[in-house]
Amino acid sequence: MSEKALALVVRAIDWSETSRIATLWTRELGKVRALAKGGRRLGSNFESALDLLTVCRIVLLRKSSGSLDLLTEAQVVERFPRLRIDLAAFYAGCYIAELLADWTEDDDPHPKIFDEACAALRVLGDPPRATGLRLARFELVLLEELGYRPVFDRCAVCAAGVADNAAAAFSPSVGGMVCAKCRPGRRDSRPLGPNTRRAFQALAESDDAWRRDWPLAVQKELRLLLGEYVTYVRGRRPRLLGYVEKLSLPGHRGTPADSGGGDREPPSGQREDQAR
Amino acid sequence: MERLGAIERAIHELGKLPGIGPKTAERLTHYLLTADRSQVVALTDALRALKEAVRPCRQCFNPTEEELCRICRDPHRDSSVVCVVEQPRDLMALERTGTYRGLYHVLQGRLAPLENIGPEQLTIDALLERVRRGGIQEVIMATNPTLEGDGTALYISNLLANSGVRITRLARGIPSGGVLEFANTQMLADALEGRRAF
Numbered sequence: 402m403s404e405k406a407l408a409l410v411v412r413a414i415d416w417s418e419t420s421r422i423a424t425l426w427t428r429e430l431g432k433v434r435a436l437a438k439g440g441r442r443l444g445s446n447f448e449s450a451l452d453l454l455t456v457c458r459i460v461l462l463r464k465s466s467g468s469l470d471l472l473t474e475a476q477v478v479e480r481f482p483r484l485r486i487d488l489a490a491f492y493a494g495c496y497i498a499e500l501l502a503d504w505t506e507d508d509d510p511h512p513k514i515f516d517e518a519c520a521a522l523r524v525l526g527d528p529p530r531a532t533g534l535r536l537a538r539f540e541l542v543l544l545e546e547l548g549y550r551p552v553f554d555r556c557a558v559c560a561a562g563v564a565d566n567a568a569a570a571f572s573p574s575v576g577g578m579v580c581a582k583c584r585p586g587r588r589d590s591r592p593l594g595p596n597t598r599r600a601f602q603a604l605a606e607s608d609d610a611w612r613r614d615w616p617l618a619v620q621k622e623l624r625l626l627l628g629e630y631v632t633y634v635r636g637r638r639p640r641l642l643g644y645v646e647k648l649s650l651p652g653h654r655g656t657p658a659d660s661g662g663g664d665r666e667p668p669s670g671q672r673e674d675q676a677r
Numbered sequence: 678m679e680r681l682g683a684i685e686r687a688i689h690e691l692g693k694l695p696g697i698g699p700k701t702a703e704r705l706t707h708y709l710l711t712a713d714r715s716q717v718v719a720l721t722d723a724l725r726a727l728k729e730a731v732r733p734c735r736q737c738f739n740p741t742e743e744e745l746c747r748i749c750r751d752p753h754r755d756s757s758v759v760c761v762v763e764q765p766r767d768l769m770a771l772e773r774t775g776t777y778r779g780l781y782h783v784l785q786g787r788l789a790p791l792e793n794i795g796p797e798q799l800t801i802d803a804l805l806e807r808v809r810r811g812g813i814q815e816v817i818m819a820t821n822p823t824l825e826g827d828g829t830a831l832y833i834s835n836l837l838a839n840s841g842v843r844i845t846r847l848a849r850g851i852p853s854g855g856v857l858e859f860a861n862t863q864m865l866a867d868a869l870e871g872r873r874a875f
Binding site for chain 2: 484499
């Protein structure tokens, strides 16, 4: 039976001389994998719609379990031009594709995640210094939809309220903020500044909190804590997190010093230089 | 596991080649079995030479049997222009046009962060070194017009931004002989954006 859907291409690999296998994150069906016969030919029914991070309208022949679906048509609906002219936006876009491709189940639709991914891809790199924050908004929406929203309005251990300026910490293993009383013994916890806590809450609740001019130290702390939380929940460090931590920080210009390998951690001095 | 006989081994090895399924592999094996001995020996010699004699050109990384490839050795080529391509096959496609007289640089891939392919897996450092040595006035980015190809071109152009070299990229848009009505929206948008004076 054929089905139509709006899809974001999150991975595409060449399968033969002319065919491709695409991983598509659709608004209606969730993540699907499909074989596009002739998908590498320019004159095929797929035009150039199967390029990474392209939104396209697709027609899909669903197959029985265990075999790949067959993509019969794909038409470009939207591309994100800033990903091609801003290196930080390019890597951030790839990070979104990685999270969607590797962290979600097949056939589990979440229209809110789809819409949020497209909204993020539309504005990544504009303005350049907000790339990390825009990405954080996407990650928080993804975490919420998958049932892992971190707790920031109370202590995640004792559920007691924490005063705005009180000392607090963030622990990935308990899923959010821990108060000073519950922190001892939580070896994975890190200090959580009051402004960073406010930024987390604002980003989780508001569509446009990422546009605010958050201090650089807050942006840096937020990205670090969120990266650790995503790594903990997912069970392994996303491949592109290293790029994102470096490239989304203010001061990035796409120079060799700013860019580098995927899984490597940047030297701490470099991060501080960029934050300044 | 039982050791494979010569016929099974040949089918197995041929079946690993792109575009060749088990039936074609079997057909080819039986053809080779009945073919003239000299033909089969010539084929195996040619295959062995591919791996033993061919290596990347010291300058541009195009496959060659010499230190420098035919294009880099040619004194009539314009050595002030370097065209950057992803694969040797892209170089061959550009050569077939017969209009380009500059040199090339083969990256041996493109940045593909999702496949763990970063700048260190490509020949970007060698390109930077070529530019640093001087004599190059223009670098043409001829990576594929995909997101990853454009990302690779962007990465390199950032690195070369302060080198004083002119950086250009291939035009994109409607193919010659095409019809506007059937061009996709991206082609039309690219063609409009890249229009030039008559």
